[in-house]
Amino acid sequence: MTPSRTVLIVSDHTGLTAETTARALLAHFPGQPLRYLQRPFVATVEAARGVAREVSALAGRGERPLIFTTVTDAAVLRELEGAPAHLFDLLGPGLTALEAEFGMPAARSVGRYHDMHDQTGYLARMDALDFALATDDGVGDKQYGLSDVILVGVSRAGKTPTSLFLALQHGVRASNYPLAEDDFERESLPIPLEGHRTKLHGLTIDPRRLHAIRTQRRAGSRYASLEQCEHEVRRAERLFQRAGIPVRDTTSASVEEIAAGILAQIRRG
Numbered sequence: 001m002t003p004s005r006t007v008l009i010v011s012d013h014t015g016l017t018a019e020t021t022a023r024a025l026l027a028h029f030p031g032q033p034l035r036y037l038q039r040p041f042v043a044t045v046e047a048a049r050g051v052a053r054e055v056s057a058l059a060g061r062g063e064r065p066l067i068f069t070t071v072t073d074a075a076v077l078r079e080l081e082g083a084p085a086h087l088f089d090l091l092g093p094g095l096t097a098l099e100a101e102f103g104m105p106a107a108r109s110v111g112r113y114h115d116m117h118d119q120t121g122y123l124a125r126m127d128a129l130d131f132a133l134a135t136d137d138g139v140g141d142k143q144y145g146l147s148d149v150i151l152v153g154v155s156r157a158g159k160t161p162t163s164l165f166l167a168l169q170h171g172v173r174a175s176n177y178p179l180a181e182d183d184f185e186r187e188s189l190p191i192p193l194e195g196h197r198t199k200l201h202g203l204t205i206d207p208r209r210l211h212a213i214r215t216q217r218r219a220g221s222r223y224a225s226l227e228q229c230e231h232e233v234r235r236a237e238r239l240f241q242r243a244g245i246p247v248r249d250t251t252s253a254s255v256e257e258i259a260a261g262i263l264a265q266i267r268r269g
Helices: 016-026 045-060 074-081 092-102 119-134 141-146 159-170 207-218 226-243 255-268
Strands: 005-010 034-039 066-069 086-089 149-153 174-178 200-204 247-249
Touching: 005 016, 005 045, 016 034, 016 066, 045 074, 066 074, 074 086, 119 141, 119 159, 119 174, 141 174, 149 159, 149 226, 149 255, 159 174, 159 255, 200 226, 200 255, 207 226, 247 255
Parallel strands: 005 034, 005 066, 066 086, 149 174, 149 200, 200 247
Antiparallel strands: none
């Protein structure tokens, strides 16, 4: 068995940018076992030395770690470069190229990407997040008229994480509605969804995957049984077909992929 390779995510701020980029790159090597360690707020030389010591300890056990960093302070970066690891400077080469293109130095201040210079965009995302929370799981259906999109599906099909992702990453006001037994008895859309057909997006899932997810939550219950999962998924898909609602399968899709598909559908509409 191949031992895990340690991947250190080192940033002078939250590390979200570094981790997203690192995972996107490393996803192209699915057979490589990896162990991620987050080291955010490494903004001083002393903090960088601490990371370097950690890397040296790993190297002493025969490992060659990987470092992905968005640190821009030259002194801090030099400390990391001296560590016995393969370092990937995710911002440096790009910033240098842009400095040459614009004919001016980059503002290499800590956490620049995450600052509040785009207050309009930031506030829009926070507003969308508040809205998603206020209309989660069928609550606040009186506000559906203010929604950009309403996700519909059975319980545990991925509605809530997708709604929150759409809000936080894209500023989309996303509500979600869980289908229940009463909804399956109707030939038409559930009453709270009537009048919002153009905003509806169905989420479906393989019943076996749904069974596994629900079992983790409520093992041995009727709610988690494979028979119940198959029944609910079949009825939900019939409802989507009758109502002409676009549907996305969440069985093996990441929340990013689900959200991207919904955004593409919104833009086409």
